[in-house]
Amino acid sequence: MGVTEQGLTEQILSQIPGNPWAGLQRADGLWTAIREGQRTIPSMVETRATAMGEPDWDVVIAGATLGVVIGTALAQRGWRVALLERGELRGREQEWNISRKELKVLVRLGLLTEDELEGAIASQYNPARVAFHQGVELWVEDVLNIGVDPVELLDQLKGKFLIAGGQLLEHTPLKQAIVHQDGITIQAGEKSLKTRLLLDMMGHFSPIAAQARNGAQPDGICLVVGTCADGFEQNNPDANRSGDLMASFTPIRDQCQYFWEAFPARDGRTTYLFTYIDADSGRQSLEALFDDYFDLLPEYQGVELGQLNFKRALFGVLPCYRKSPLKPGWDRILQVGDSSGTQSPLSFGGFGALLRHLQRLVDGLDEALTVDCLDRKALGLINGYQPTIAVTWLFQRAMRVGLEQKLSPNQVNEMLSAVFRVMEASGEKTLKPFLQDVVQFPALASTMLKTGLASPLTVAKVLPQVGLPALLRWTGHYAGLGGYSLLNALRQGGAPVELKLSPQTMFYLHRWQELLEYGAGMDYED
Numbered sequence: 001m002g003v004t005e006q007g008l009t010e011q012i013l014s015q016i017p018g019n020p021w022a023g024l025q026r027a028d029g030l031w032t033a034i035r036e037g038q039r040t041i042p043s044m045v046e047t048r049a050t051a052m053g054e055p056d057w058d059v060v061i062a063g064a065t066l067g068v069v070i071g072t073a074l075a076q077r078g079w080r081v082a083l084l085e086r087g088e089l090r091g092r093e094q095e096w097n098i099s100r101k102e103l104k105v106l107v108r109l110g111l112l113t114e115d116e117l118e119g120a121i122a123s124q125y126n127p128a129r130v131a132f133h134q135g136v137e138l139w140v141e142d143v144l145n146i147g148v149d150p151v152e153l154l155d156q157l158k159g160k161f162l163i164a165g166g167q168l169l170e171h172t173p174l175k176q177a178i179v180h181q182d183g184i185t186i187q188a189g190e191k192s193l194k195t196r197l198l199l200d201m202m203g204h205f206s207p208i209a210a211q212a213r214n215g216a217q218p219d220g221i222c223l224v225v226g227t228c229a230d231g232f233e234q235n236n237p238d239a240n241r242s243g244d245l246m247a248s249f250t251p252i253r254d255q256c257q258y259f260w261e262a263f264p265a266r267d268g269r270t271t272y273l274f275t276y277i278d279a280d281s282g283r284q285s286l287e288a289l290f291d292d293y294f295d296l297l298p299e300y301q302g303v304e305l306g307q308l309n310f311k312r313a314l315f316g317v318l319p320c321y322r323k324s325p326l327k328p329g330w331d332r333i334l335q336v337g338d339s340s341g342t343q344s345p346l347s348f349g350g351f352g353a354l355l356r357h358l359q360r361l362v363d364g365l366d367e368a369l370t371v372d373c374l375d376r377k378a379l380g381l382i383n384g385y386q387p388t389i390a391v392t393w394l395f396q397r398a399m400r401v402g403l404e405q406k407l408s409p410n411q412v413n414e415m416l417s418a419v420f421r422v423m424e425a426s427g428e429k430t431l432k433p434f435l436q437d438v439v440q441f442p443a444l445a446s447t448m449l450k451t452g453l454a455s456p457l458t459v460a461k462v463l464p465q466v467g468l469p470a471l472l473r474w475t476g477h478y479a480g481l482g483g484y485s486l487l488n489a490l491r492q493g494g495a496p497v498e499l500k501l502s503p504q505t506m507f508y509l510h511r512w513q514e515l516l517e518y519g520a521g522m523d524y525e526d
């Protein structure tokens with residue numbers, strides 16, 4: 001019997017505690033099924049005309065990772081909340097990176113005290129670099145430079161959730177949801193629950209979201225691999241210039257533009273390699289991307305692999321859908337968190353995206369429960385169209401290379417350098433929101449105009465790369481962003497009016513106000 005030779009990725013990953021090699025293979029199995037279009041459409045949700053009767057719960061949340069954040073806020077407002085988790089509620093070991101200002105909402109909503117929040121911050125560094133091969137290099141302060149410890153954070157929130165009267169059901173996977181006119185009956189593990197509202201927080205691969213999307217293929221994928229390791233010589237968070245927010249040092253390779261992130265973490269140094277691609281069956285596996293990661297890491301960080309002690313391997317296949325945020329497929333069910341697609345297709349910062357929308361989500365859900373606006377249409381406004389997210393699709397498109405496309409090797413780097421040069425010259429007010437996934441109309445319009453004037457040839461090359469349909473779609477979203485910005489400015493500029501409307505109409509009005517503000521990117525706090 002022949003012995004199969006271990007590749008470098010297998011060698012390294014199978015020696016890391018917890019055997020991430022097995023996890024990588026599972027993730028690759030899923031990624032293959034996506035690429036080959038082999039996923040079956042789940043049928044977790046059914047509708048029935050019969051009445052459910054008296055509910056036991058106001059809200060059941062399926063998926064506790066970020067579910068505990070929303071669950072605690074709603075339980076603290078007096079709602080009866082049950083949190084279902086198929087495993088245990090426990091955050092991952094690896095920090096979530098976020099900007100400090102985005103964390104403030106946890107204190108503002110009364111979920112954590114200032115001290116508790118500080119206790120959950122495991123690392124921080126400044127400044128961070130943005131750099132592209134043979135192009136621009138710039139530095140920014142206070143952007144995604146805080147590492148939050150998910151274990152500590154979720155543990156704190158779990159305590160608050162239980163104190164507020166919430167019920168946590170671990171090892172209780174959601175199996176079925178039957179939507180009646182007056183509520184939802186839920187089968188989870190061996191339990192049966194009756195609720196007014198179900199929040200689907202089961203992540204990117206939520207079976208309910210897949211059913212609502214009718215098995216649609218993702219429109220884009222962000223593949224990410226990385227590690228946390230010690231042994232790097234230069235990894236002092238207090239030293240100047242210790243992290244990269246987004247960097248590339250190679251031209252297009254294997255029809256992909258590779259980007260890197262690197263920063264000091266509590267247990268060493270985290271380094272990620274990520275790339276934007278389509279879900280074509282010819283795309284590489286996560287393992288192949290990891291091979292490239294280990295091949296390029298020494299050059300990227302000026303380190304020999306043998307010097308490093310790998311603590312963790314990190315990876316993900318992050319699907320993005322143009323039709324996002326996902327509109328509810330049924331009455332009384334709403335996607336929140338990664339399952340909703342509310343995060344930008346450019347980022348893998350789903351924790352940050354949830355916090356950015358937390359205040360409006362909690363206010364919206366609270367009001368929906370109070371005035372009993374729980375049908376598809378009403379919930380659809382909580383996950384309504386947001387042009388600030390939709391416009392970023394073109395940027396994702398411009399950073400990826402089709403399998404058959406022949407681009408000049410440094411095209412993506414040249415385009416990014418041209419755009420970032422203009423944004424740097426325009427100042428932090430333009431640069432910082434963009435790096436935190438917020439696009440605002442004035443900044444976008446002026447950046448595009450100035451980039452077009454400064455680098456017309458580079459911009460002209462992007463047009464055939466992204467194609468006419470993508471460009472036309474984008475033009476609609478760009479106009480939408482302009483429209484939302486104008487209406488939001490008019491709304492803010494108008495004198496406050498006392499309106500005597502029904503509570504249900506007020507619910508719709510409030511949601512529209514929030515949509516205009518968030519959809520125009522004007523919720524961004526400097």
Ligand SMILES: Cc1cc2nc3c(=O)[nH]c(=O)nc-3n(C[C@H](O)[C@H](O)[C@H](O)COP(=O)(O)OP(=O)(O)OC[C@H]3O[C@@H](n4cnc5c(N)ncnc54)[C@H](O)[C@@H]3O)c2cc1C
Binds near residue numbers: 084173348349
């Ligand atoms: C490599 C990598 C690095 C990242 N780094 C960052 C970062 O630095 N900053 C940041 O903001 N974000 C980061 N993210 C993203 C972040 O981890 C996610 O956005 C976040 O975990 C999303 O939370 P979620 O609760 O929506 O989904 P998930 O984390 O996917 O959680 C879903 C939950 O649902 C549970 N579940 C699934 N099915 C069922 C069921 N049938 N019944 C009950 N429960 C179920 C799961 O067990 C899980 O607890 C990173 C992601 C990856 C892959």
